[in-house]
Amino acid sequence: IVLTQSPATLSLSPGEKATLSCRASQTVTSYLAWYQQKPGQSPRLLIYEAFYRATGVPARFRGSGSGTNFTLTISSLEPEDSAVYYCQQRSIWLTFGGGTKVEIK
Amino acid sequence: QVQLQESGPGLVKPSGTLSVSCAVSGDSISNNNWWAWVRQPPGKGLEWIGEIFQTGNTNYNPSLKGRVTMSLDTSKNHFSLELTSVTAADTAIYFCAQLVRFYDAFDVWGPGTLVTVSS
Numbered sequence: 001i002v003l004t005q006s007p008a009t010l011s012l013s014p015g016e017k018a019t020l021s022c023r024a025s026q027t028v029t030s031y032l033a034w035y036q037q038k039p040g041q042s043p044r045l046l047i048y049e050a051f052y053r054a055t056g057v058p059a060r061f062r063g064s065g066s067g068t069n070f071t072l073t074i075s076s077l078e079p080e081d082s083a084v085y086y087c088q089q090r091s092i093w094l095t096f097g098g099g100t101k102v103e104i105k
Numbered sequence: 106q107v108q109l110q111e112s113g114p115g116l117v118k119p120s121g122t123l124s125v126s127c128a129v130s131g132d133s134i135s136n137n138n139w140w141a142w143v144r145q146p147p148g149k150g151l152e153w154i155g156e157i158f159q160t161g162n163t164n165y166n167p168s169l170k171g172r173v174t175m176s177l178d179t180s181k182n183h184f185s186l187e188l189t190s191v192t193a194a195d196t197a198i199y200f201c202a203q204l205v206r207f208y209d210a211f212d213v214w215g216p217g218t219l220v221t222v223s224s
Binding site for chain 1: 141143150151152153156164166167200204205208209210211212214215216217
């Protein structure tokens, strides 16, 4: 399953809402996860099973969607949310999306 | 809390074999989760390499065309990756990670080790 993330880059101001899309080439029959990766760091799990927040993840991060369309919403951007965000699924083989870079103006 | 630490050679010659290992601490490697390798070429995205379970069962990325072998050592609480016939395209940061079986997501990652393929 190919995961396509859009947009490639999102440039927003603090306090604005970010909407990140992850589209699958086929129905995701297992679970979908979202990760945040900052420069020089390992990825960090944000969301699993499409909408459950991982331990310690702020409530401004929300996952939604099913089937082939998934969304990560950051309700009110903070400066520390500047990062690349990846989606991931494991229906047949495990795949990652290409990532969305979120820049804070 | 599980912690992971990769170790690797840093530099591998083209056509050689890349070998990296991951030490697991804070829990047993036999904790019913999968143990995986993910790599990231400099400036690029994440690529799943494969995963191994405590029983020795493995799943590998088909795109790596039989070049991958993963193993684990329960007595030493670590697991390893071998990638043969490497080229410059295999230059990447190699991460080990715990893949939680119940929700198919990586909840713990190592810091990563950069492996460069060059003569």
